[in-house]
Amino acid sequence: LLVQGEYLQQDRDNADWDGINAVYTRERTKRSGGYLFADYNWKQRYNVGASVESYDDPDSPGDTFTGFGAFAGLALMEETTAFRLDWKRTSRSESAAPSVPADDPIQSLTLRVIFSMGPHKAHQF
Numbered sequence: 001l002l003v004q005g006e007y008l009q010q011d012r013d014n015a016d017w018d019g020i021n022a023v024y025t026r027e028r029t030k031r032s033g034g035y036l037f038a039d040y041n042w043k044q045r046y047n048v049g050a051s052v053e054s055y056d057d058p059d060s061p062g063d064t065f066t067g068f069g070a071f072a073g074l075a076l077m078e079e080t081t082a083f084r085l086d087w088k089r090t091s092r093s094e095s096a097a098p099s100v101p102a103d104d105p106i107q108s109l110t111l112r113v114i115f116s117m118g119p120h121k122a123h124q125f
Contacts, residue, residue, distance in 0.1 A: 001041075007034035010058075031056040047073045057092070064093040084112040 009032040016025045033055025041047040050070045057063035069088035075081060091105040 002039040003037070005034065005036045008032065008055075029058075029061075031058055045075045049073075051088075062093075066091055066093070080114075080116045082112075082114040084114070086110040086112065 010029065012029045014027045014029055016027070017023075018025050033053070035051060035053035037049065037051040039047055039049035048071065051068070053065075053067045055065055057065060067088055067090040069086060071084055071086040073082060073084040076083070086109070088108045088110075089105050090108075092103050
């Protein structure tokens with residue numbers, strides 16, 4: 001079982017020039033986000049896993065993106081030839097501004113084929 005996770009936080013001051021009032025302005029930006037990923041190899045050739053991520057939209061205060069995913073993988077001969085089927089669902093929360101509705105969730109399905117040649121360790125299959 002492989003588990004990975006990460007959490008990031010941004011705390012930034014944005015300086016700008018207000019030409020109408022001829023003054024400098026300062027705005028504080030606070031954003032955060034993170035992910036959690038798990039991959040389980042129950043046999044030498046097979047693995048499954050899942051992921052979850054969430055982060056604040058850097059361009060739109062009050063909006064949060066959230067994603068959920070799952071995958072299943074198969075290694076036919078060795079680790080240099082692998083197939084993985086990934087599913088992911090990403091959605092955006094309702095905006096703080098009532099005039100900006102949330103988008104429909106984005107669903108994606110990806111088939112990954114990884115093939116590499118070159119030096120590798122001895123076969124275990």
